[in-house]
Amino acid sequence: MSPAEATRRSSVAPAVPARPDAPAPERPEAAPPAEARAAPPAAPPEAPADTPRPSNPAKEFVQVFLRNGTAVIGFVLLVLIAVMTFAGPAIYPVDPYTMVDLPFAEPFGPYAPLGTDYLGRDILAGIIEGGRATLTVGVTAAVLSVVIGILVGALAGYFGGWMDRSLMKVTEFFQILPALMLAMVLVTIFTASLTTITLAIGIVAWPQVARLARAEVMRIRKMDYVAAATTAGARDAYLIFRVILPGAMPPLVVAAGLAVGTAILFEAGLSFLGLGDPNTMSWGLIIGQNRNYLLDAWWTVTFPGLAIFLTVLGISLVGDGINDALNPKLRRR
Amino acid sequence: MTETLLSVEDLKVHFPLASGDVVHAVDGVTFDVARGACFGIVGESGSGKSTVARALMRLEDPTEGRITLGTDEISSLSGDRLRALRHRFQMIFQDPYSSLNPRLRAGQAVREPLDLMGLDIKGGREQWVRQCFADVGLHPDSTRLFPHQFSGGQRQRLSIARALATQPSLIVCDEPVSALDVAIQAQILNLLRRIQREKFLTFVFISHDLAVVQNICTEVAVMYLGEFVERAPTGQLYAAAKHPYTWSLMAAALTPENSRRAGERFTITGEPPSPIDPPKGCRFAGRCPFATDTCVAEKPAIRDFGGGHTVACHYAGELTPPLEELAA
């Protein structure tokens, strides 16, 4: 190095001691340009007062979700349906199992607002009463399938090797079985109670979740922060449940929501085929019992059908909203 | 004075592929690192240098060989017995964006190793975390922030704080500055140098950048296709490198002060062969301008040229370096 160079070197920034450069606030409102993303924003050093507040993921999630119009509509829809189902009997105290009018009374009549079925029972009361069973079966079966699916998928994806191969063989076995057929067989063999139906739906619906969970776990398993947790002394269970799965949750939450929709449709399908629990009112059961009179009394089938449609629609709108609200965090890097 | 902290003997890491082939990522590497030293491993991508780092950290299982840290052989341990030792060796990763769990606040990230290993610190873990933040030049009040609220350089400081939290004696740095901009790179390198001296840490420093390695390391090994081709104390290596591959790396390194252009400099052709089926003789022979039939047929022995300078080349010491600085 020439002397001239040496002087110049010493004149410029002679190894300034590392300063705690003020951390950068995230500015979600301004999509950072491609380059700015590479060098994340920082508060200008002259404004140390600009230290960012720690972000609150839950609050951010709610904010993003609420900005999404269709998701809010879906959410409102689900709330209304839930209120109707669970608080409905108090507001509209009509016994769904007794005759209130002549069979096939048209809707908007004096006794039954949505008409009556082939036995003269109130359709509206049926929908309110049946919603409880339908939603319970839907949610329980979905939880069951998601739990099985995540467990199988996480173990397969995390351990790989023979564990992966054998678990995936099992998954494939369940996947190639025609799901509705299997559920029908299960319900036929064991009695057609709500529990059996729930179990049957849960057992046939998990392989999809398992495949998704496995793919996500395999992706995240390769991330350096998982290696970092390993070097920090984490055990397998900690790695799977505390480090990897939280990162895999966004798509799984959405899948869980959709599983509820699928389970509701399944329940309706089984009831429609006459395989539902005949002693418990459900939306599918109403449709199933009245299906022969569809052309004469459209309302007997249409209104419970509409209830199913709106519920599944609501779930999928909310699912999309959750997906969008969880995703920016993943894209934010 | 020169107590050996880390000793690696004939380390091999092979990865079997589904096709039945085997990737010879690391194929017999031996070195010792004295306490307080910084051992650099340079090489191109695919040379196996990162696999050495991951094997040292026991993130990959060694196929063969022994890794000894102090008096403990860590290559044969697993489960709780390995975990009980993990606080003594920590790692700094290349990419500060993927090496921090996006769901942990900065303070939690630094605290995590202490909690997981149940290490108690005088004055409490919380206070210690703040101390670690201060050590790496982060504001202690930023413990409540999430990683995405930091810049790239600050994230790397956070990774360093996390690695320091357990008060390790060995830190394995895998390309810790390659993902950073020049100005930030200088800040982080200076920080690493400072903490290494202040805390008398031992580093294994993996990099592809010869200039960076010269800046921080006390001893350097040049790795090619799973093997060390040359190893020497830093000054000795840069003053009198003897392996043609080392020369090619030196010639290819670009520095702003170097005005001679590629056409006038020593360059090698081609790219490294596949580690699935490495050449039988000298692995560099296919690209080496000095290679003879002997090189292709026979594997060169590792020869000692004194002062800790070892070279694996049949003609080491006989060839004239094609770089004028070295020839002088």
Place this chain on the structure above:
Amino acid sequence: MAPVLEIRDLQVGVDTGREVLSVLDGISLSLEPGRTIGIVGESGCGKSMTALATMGLLPDRFAITGGQILFEGEDLASMPDRQRRRLRGNALSMIFQEPMTALNPVLTVGRQIGEVLELHQGLSGHEARQRALDMLRAVQIPAPERRLDNYPHELSGGMRQRVMIAIALACRPKLIIADEPTTALDVTVQAQIFRLLRELQGETDTAIMLITHDLGAVAEMADDVAVFYAGKCIETGPVAQILQHPSHPYTQGLMVCTPTMRLGAAALAESPPALGEIAGIVPPVGRFPKACRFAPRCPLADDRCRTEDPPLRALGAAHAALCWKAEEEAFA
């Protein structure tokens, strides 16, 4: 000689929905045939934005808000898309940093090179294949006849980058924009690619705009240098001048930050000193400081630097710096 590319007072902004933030502010550059200009700076300084604006490939919500980009005298900024598309890949082409993502994974290498030729030069399939083969030979890919039918994933990183260069050069462009062309490659391969680019440039008189963060690459390739900081071009000049006598404190800072390798006797001297540092980080778009944008990080900054826009000072033939202190430094 008439410049191939002349950028005059280019302004680029990003629309955040609330306001338009300035990304590039008053960039002016000129590039003659057969010459290479190196654009250096840290991430977030606007290097790539300049390239993308020139190519007409600005991302969504980014737009040119002022100035001209004259390519052989025609303004690319105001040119209709259709006309610009005709230039792109033909007289004007780009080499990207990551060849794996820039190449189409489902087309063979031969098809991808041939496609450009068919599109822009109206060659028949057979002619295009022949020319593709010539191009692979020109970029020194071993066994080009076989490689023609390979897919990108069957090639190594260095080979893929060679294919990218073959595509970029297929139509004998007047200007190539190379955005960090070797960052993803190993040093020995990087040296090969630079050598290749220079050889091909010598044959075709193509002008190259090299975007890089690496001053070493600039020293290797460029004739002229433009240093970018926070959306402004803060120093321009011939490469030797800039690297040996950098005038802007930011350029000087970049020089002392970059670790240099010392070979031979110099290496045996005492252990290398700590690197110089530039404190802080590049301000993000929308938070550029007033007056001199580098002032908050500048060791020489005084009140004037923080209140008044710095002037563009000429410091010799074709060498200029946007700094209040540049002259004092230059003559000190």
